[in-house]
Amino acid sequence: MPETKVLIVEDEDALSTILEYNLAKEKFEVAIATDGEEGLLKVEEFGPDIIILDWMLPKVSGIEVCRRIRSKPETRNIPIIMLTARSEEADRIRGLETGADDYLTKPFSTAELIARLKAILRRIRPGLADDIVEHGDISIDRVSHKVTRGGKEIHLGPTEFRLLDHLMQHPGRVFSREQLLNAVWGSDVFVEVRTVDVHIGRLRKALNKYKQGDAIRTVRSAGYALDVK
Structure with missing residues (x-):
C-alpha cells in the first residue's frame, strides 16, 4: 500500500519540523508549506490524503485556504485538521463550519494530533486503518x-x-x-x-x-x- 500523504501548512518552522519528524516515523509521506499561497499550490502538486492547516498564515489565511479547498470538486473531500492559538468556542465553530474536520488548539500533544489524524483516516478510508x-x-x-x-x-x-x-x-x-x-x-x-x-x-x-x-x-x-x- 502506498504511503499516506500528509500536507502540513504551518509558518512556525519549529512546529512543522517536529510534526514532519513524528509523521515520518509513523510512515507518512510529508510535504510542508509555510504560507497559504504555497499551501494551495502544494494541494494541487502533492495531492495530499489529509491536510494539517494552521489558522494564522501569511498571504492567505488558513480559513480562506480551507474555504478554497472545499470549493473545488477535486479537493473538497480532503480531510483538514486546523491548528490555532484561538481557543474561544466561536472560533472553533467558525473553523468547523468552514469545512475543517477537526480542530486542535496550540499548544497540543503531537501524539494527540497523530491519533486524531489516524482516526479521521480510519473513518473515511477503512483500508488505511492500523491493525x-x-x-x-x-x-x-x-x-x-x-x-x-x-x-x-x-x-x-x-x-x-x-x-x-x-x-x-x-x-x-x-x-x-x-x-x-x-x-x-x-x-x-x-x-x-x-x-x-x-x-x-x-x-x-x-x-x-x-x-x-x-x-x-x-x-x-x-x-x-x-x-x-
Whole structure:
C-alpha cells in the first residue's frame, strides 16, 4: 500500500519540523508549506490524503485556504485538521463550519494530533486503518481483538473494547457520556446514559488489573478521557 500523504501548512518552522519528524516515523509521506499561497499550490502538486492547516498564515489565511479547498470538486473531500492559538468556542465553530474536520488548539500533544489524524483516516478510508494502535503502555490489536498493557494481556468485553478503541483514537480528549453513547452504541440505539458509567467502570478495572495506574480520567460534569503516560 502506498504511503499516506500528509500536507502540513504551518509558518512556525519549529512546529512543522517536529510534526514532519513524528509523521515520518509513523510512515507518512510529508510535504510542508509555510504560507497559504504555497499551501494551495502544494494541494494541487502533492495531492495530499489529509491536510494539517494552521489558522494564522501569511498571504492567505488558513480559513480562506480551507474555504478554497472545499470549493473545488477535486479537493473538497480532503480531510483538514486546523491548528490555532484561538481557543474561544466561536472560533472553533467558525473553523468547523468552514469545512475543517477537526480542530486542535496550540499548544497540543503531537501524539494527540497523530491519533486524531489516524482516526479521521480510519473513518473515511477503512483500508488505511492500523491493525494495531498504541498509546502509552496500552496496545490494541483490532484483528485479534487483543489488548495489552505493559506487555500483559487484558481481557475486555466487546463494549469495553469499542470504548477503549474510541478513546485510544483521541488520547487526552474529554468525551461526554452522550458522545460516547453515540460513538460506541450508535445514535439510533436507546441506551441509558448511566450505562456508560458502568462500562467505563469495567474498562477502568480491567486496565488496572496489574496495578499500573488508572488509565481513565474522570472530568467532573464533563465526562471521561484516556490519560496514559
